Amino acid sequence: MDLVDLISEKRFVGQEFLTWLWWKSEERGGVVALPGEGDIVVVFEKHMLLEYGEGDSNESLICRGLQTELQEARTGLLMGKKLEQARIQLVYNDYEWNFTMAAALMEFRNVKLPKTVGESGNNDNPEEREGMILERIFLFEELNRIVLELFRLFLQIRVGAEWREELQKIREWVSRAERA
């Protein structure tokens, strides 16, 4: 299968991951336990985009606002829409990233790296400049590593026997949006 077909046929993998991650983070009030790493803060905030349908019949719903207002987005899930984009705050080892995940293609958008001491350095000095570049590379790679670990955790459950049970819990969480 070529990449174009793969992108459209397997869109759901990334979208289901993002939806699962949202549920997973809300289940413990914004904390997700990552095997081998410990607790990671994962908070869905401010901005979400949901999608429904494919190709020309594609509809989208944008939800903005404070966390509590994301109730609207959950109602969107209830209508069968899928989560395509979300603004996420991720905290691990005293580092805090803010980024928007575009799920279908796994694009990292508007990534705000953690604040570090090196930022005010003199960029005209080649050595300091290289240090700054290496630090930024480390912070990008660290974000990728954590997101991929979360994705691996999701996929292991998704392809395994426990998915039915997990899916049931997500469905209950989604349906609570209606009653809220």
Added chain:
Amino acid sequence: MGFIKGTASYVRFAVEGELPENIWDFIADRVVAFAFKDIDETYDEDSLGWVSVSNMFDTDFDYASYASGNYVTLSMRLDERKVSGAIVKKFVQKEEERIKKEKQIPKIPRSMRVEIKERVQNELMRKALPMPSVFDLCWNLENSTLLFFSTNKKAQALLEDLFKESFGMTIIQQIPYLCGEHILEEEDADKLVRITPDIFT
């Protein structure tokens, strides 16, 4: 942008293919061979090539400035001469009017109109200043992945071609499904092929 400073948007790619043993010599050679060539003083329509991440006028890469630890950091620069459709239309009409007057004819034959349009377009293109765009990348040599700092599809397609030409290796966008194949154990990856969308309500 965003790799060096400020907020960044990027996508991940996997790099497929073997690097030769003398990796850094090979990279030095290929980066310079496919470095960006200025077209400000020519009439070329566009130009695509590598520049340094910290300076888009640096195509010499002194002291292997693209090397950061086990990473290669480069910018892909594209300079393009562009003329908007409205401008072409205006000057084509102007030229047609001039010819009609000069030759005292009420209408210009079709074949001549095609020729006028082509000529005017070429003239305008030569006068247009090349518009630069720069896209950063960061290539991890250890695990053969690459971050490309743009979500623009056209830029991604240009990168795929330039990378292949420069290094003889293919880059493949790591959409979630392909990424899953890489990070799962073989047994789980086999199961991934078979999953179908689920409904969350």
